[in-house]
Amino acid sequence: xxxxxxxxxxxxALALTAAPVLAQEQQAPAQDTQTLLNDxxxxxxxxxxxxxxxxxxxxNPAIGMALDTAFRDDNDKASFLFRAAELNIEAPVxxxxxxxxxxxxxxxxxxxxxxxxxxxxxxxxxxxRGGRLFAxxxxxxxxxxxxxxxxxxxRSLDTYIGGETQADGLEVQWLVPAPFYLNATAGMYDKMGxxxxxxxxxxxxxxxxxxxxGRLNTYADLTDSQNVELGVDTAWTPKRKVNDTAGANGxxxxxxxxxDTWRTLTGVDMTYRYQPPSGGLYRGVIWGTEVMQNDERxxxxxxxxxxxxxxSYAGFSYVEIKSGLQLRGGVxxxxxxxxxxxxxxxxxxxxxxxxxxxxxxxxxxxxxxAITNVAxxxxxxxxxxxWTGVIGHHxxxxxxx
Amino acid sequence: MRTNILxxxxxxxxxxxxxxxxxxxxxxxxxxxxxxGDIAERVGGDHVSVDTLARGTEDIHQVVMRPSLVPKLxxxxxxxxxxxxxxxxxxxxxxxxxxNPNLRTDVVKECVGAGCIDCSEGLAVLEKPSSxxxxxxxxxxxxxxxxxxxxxxxxxxxxxxxxGLVRIDPDHAADYEKNLKAYLAxxxxxxxxxxxxxxxxxxxxxVSYHQDVVYLGRFTGIDFIGxxxxxxxxxxxxxxxxxxxxxxxxxxxxxxxxxxxxxxxxPEWLAENTGAKxxxxxxxxxxxPDTDTFIKMSEHNLKAILAAVGKAP
Numbered sequence: 001x002x003x004x005x006x007x008x009x010x011x012x013a014l015a016l017t018a019a020p021v022l023a024q025e026q027q028a029p030a031q032d033t034q035t036l037l038n039d040x041x042x043x044x045x046x047x048x049x050x051x052x053x054x055x056x057x058x059x060n061p062a063i064g065m066a067l068d069t070a071f072r073d074d075n076d077k078a079s080f081l082f083r084a085a086e087l088n089i090e091a092p093v094x095x096x097x098x099x100x101x102x103x104x105x106x107x108x109x110x111x112x113x114x115x116x117x118x119x120x121x122x123x124x125x126x127x128x129r130g131g132r133l134f135a136x137x138x139x140x141x142x143x144x145x146x147x148x149x150x151x152x153x154x155r156s157l158d159t160y161i162g163g164e165t166q167a168d169g170l171e172v173q174w175l176v177p178a179p180f181y182l183n184a185t186a187g188m189y190d191k192m193g194x195x196x197x198x199x200x201x202x203x204x205x206x207x208x209x210x211x212x213x214g215r216l217n218t219y220a221d222l223t224d225s226q227n228v229e230l231g232v233d234t235a236w237t238p239k240r241k242v243n244d245t246a247g248a249n250g251x252x253x254x255x256x257x258x259x260d261t262w263r264t265l266t267g268v269d270m271t272y273r274y275q276p277p278s279g280g281l282y283r284g285v286i287w288g289t290e291v292m293q294n295d296e297r298x299x300x301x302x303x304x305x306x307x308x309x310x311x312s313y314a315g316f317s318y319v320e321i322k323s324g325l326q327l328r329g330g331v332x333x334x335x336x337x338x339x340x341x342x343x344x345x346x347x348x349x350x351x352x353x354x355x356x357x358x359x360x361x362x363x364x365x366x367x368x369x370a371i372t373n374v375a376x377x378x379x380x381x382x383x384x385x386x387w388t389g390v391i392g393h394h395x396x397x398x399x400x401x
Numbered sequence: 402m403r404t405n406i407l408x409x410x411x412x413x414x415x416x417x418x419x420x421x422x423x424x425x426x427x428x429x430x431x432x433x434x435x436x437x438g439d440i441a442e443r444v445g446g447d448h449v450s451v452d453t454l455a456r457g458t459e460d461i462h463q464v465v466m467r468p469s470l471v472p473k474l475x476x477x478x479x480x481x482x483x484x485x486x487x488x489x490x491x492x493x494x495x496x497x498x499x500x501n502p503n504l505r506t507d508v509v510k511e512c513v514g515a516g517c518i519d520c521s522e523g524l525a526v527l528e529k530p531s532s533x534x535x536x537x538x539x540x541x542x543x544x545x546x547x548x549x550x551x552x553x554x555x556x557x558x559x560x561x562x563x564x565g566l567v568r569i570d571p572d573h574a575a576d577y578e579k580n581l582k583a584y585l586a587x588x589x590x591x592x593x594x595x596x597x598x599x600x601x602x603x604x605x606x607x608v609s610y611h612q613d614v615v616y617l618g619r620f621t622g623i624d625f626i627g628x629x630x631x632x633x634x635x636x637x638x639x640x641x642x643x644x645x646x647x648x649x650x651x652x653x654x655x656x657x658x659x660x661x662x663x664x665x666x667x668p669e670w671l672a673e674n675t676g677a678k679x680x681x682x683x684x685x686x687x688x689x690p691d692t693d694t695f696i697k698m699s700e701h702n703l704k705a706i707l708a709a710v711g712k713a714p
Contacts, residue, residue: 120505126500175500177476181471181472219467224456227467277456324664325664359634395494396493396494398466398471398495398497399498401494
């Protein structure tokens with residue numbers, strides 16, 4: 001028996017015993033893969049079948065707060081001003097409606113600035129807004145104080161509108177189905193203007209004692225980097241009661257008149273923007289102008305005696321230059337005619353410089369000088385340094401862009 | 402008689418147009434940024450007309466809400482967007498006034514409705530914040546949203562756009578699928594080529610202006626170790642810049658990536674103080690000349706980086 005023959009049976013025996021082992025080794029990875037797949041499949045099923053991760057407060061509204069404080073020197077008398085802590089709350093109500101509230105606390109107390117409902121899915125490009133809202137009048141009039149380009153609200157807006165365009169009522173907006181932007185607004189309110197003392201938000205009144213608003217605004221791209229936005233509006237109050245609380249003799253209380261007490265506040269506004277293609281929001285120029293005509297029969301604030309009807313005019317114009325991500329500055333001129341004294345004009349010139357530390361923190365320095373064209377009237381000068389911060393939820397709204 | 406014929410012809414044209422089947426209608430698609438518009442045009446083909454909101458040269462976080470964009474969104478059948486809240490400065494605000502029931506604004510998803518096409522669906526999101534605090538800068542709560550600068554994510558974007566178009570317009574599903582295949586064939590060929598280009602960049606350290614290149618880093622292998630900004634959206638302080646110079650010298654960083662929309666002064670100062678080279682990239686197509694498509698933008702960005710470090714493809 002040669003060596004080959006001697007080892008032949010041994011080799012065969014080894015081959016026979018080794019074959020299942022090799023087969024097992026080849027099958028092992030396949031089995032491992034199958035096990036792994038089964039395991040993964042189970043884990044994926046668990047994940048897919050698991051409820052969405054949500055906390056009980058998931059439906060709570062988004063909350064943010066703007067803090068606005070300033071140091072102000074007014075004719076060489078200075079003070080720190082807690083201007084506002086403005087709490088913003090916003091959430092969808094259901095698939096058809098959203099709601100928001102703005103509650104402001106300041107040195108003068110706590111006030112619900114806005115508490116409004118707005119439809120989100122009406123047909124024919126209609127949007128209905130109701131509750132306490134900032135009426136869609138003018139360009140800057142419906143901006144909250146801390147969103148203005150200057151610290152103090154322009155005198156013309158403050159005097160003719162009465163602060164922000166706060167109004168309790170209903171507003172309908174229609175986006176005209178045109179290839180260009182054209183928006184129409186119709187509103188009906190108790191009154192317009194938070195500090196407008198002509199009417200109040202209390203009590204019922206006939207339909208002719210509400211304030212009615214109409215506004216049209218449009219927009220055009222002039223070039224790739226220049227555009228202009230135009231608006232025209234009027235707020236009409238057909239009639240109002242004027243109570244003679246003091247009376248001519250200081251004792252009578254009663255209605256002086258309801259005749260010829262209608263008021264219109266008509267305005268036009270224009271905003272020109274130069275936005276270089278590579279600058280986004282950081283660079284460019286904004287030129288905004290707004291002019292208003294107030295037409296009403298005025299009543300002496302002390303005697304309530306009426307004076308003849310006459311129009312008065314007010315407006316402002318400002319230019320703001322944005323030089324980069326953080327720095328912007330500009331000038332504003334405001335001209336306001338006294339509504340009671342024809343020809344008495346107050347001119348206010350403001351220079352402002354804004355430094356955006358970040359998107360949520362801002363420092364602003366302004367210098368304003370006011371001159372009234374009455375002999376001997378003192379010049380009024382104000383220096384202000386404003387510090388603003390926003391915490392929590394914030395939005396980039398279209399209307400206040 | 403002539404008037405009657407004219408009237409009859411106009412009526413006939415009117416009824417012919419009115420009687421057009423819905424499937425023959427062109428879909429109005431609005432894309433938030435140019436490269437999404439480019440891919441939507443490629444995938445949608447003749448069945449879509451595409452408008453774009455951003456011009457490409459802006460910072461995507463600061464795109465201006467021009468009112469002329471409102472009618473476009475009002476008429477749109479679909480809006481294609483990057484998502485992950487990167488368009489928060491303009492898309493929700495515009496949708497809010499666009500009065501389009503198919504495209505409603507949403508605090509979390511930016512857009513809800515039948516016409517919303519979110520290109521981030523299925524994305525492996527990087528840099529998900531472990532905690533949400535503004536002390537970390539202007540962070541995005543769902544993670545880094547700048548995946549459009551990763552050339553490989555063009556595949557995901559195209560697939561999501563195709564899925565969205567098929568959902569909205571199922572009659573042309575076969576055409577969208579065919580267009581997608583053709584686009585992906587072109588893109589995948591480019592990706593294979595680009596992967597060879599960027600092989601020498603693997604492990605290279607770099608800094609960028611903003612924290613928006615992490616996905617580009619994933620594709621190229623570049624390790625971005627810092628930003629010129631102190632935190633996302635927060636301008637650098639002198640101390641931070643000094644520390645960055647020290648870090649770059651210590652780590653021998655040869656590359657500074659400046660996104661086109663940022664001021665060149667700071668990166669140039671940094672380059673002078675560290676010896677690193679500056680590459681200018683676009684974070685949207687059309688940000689730079691001859692980058693009007695996703696493919697051209699991706700190719701430009703890779704070439705700019707390779708040229709800056711002396712490794713031309």
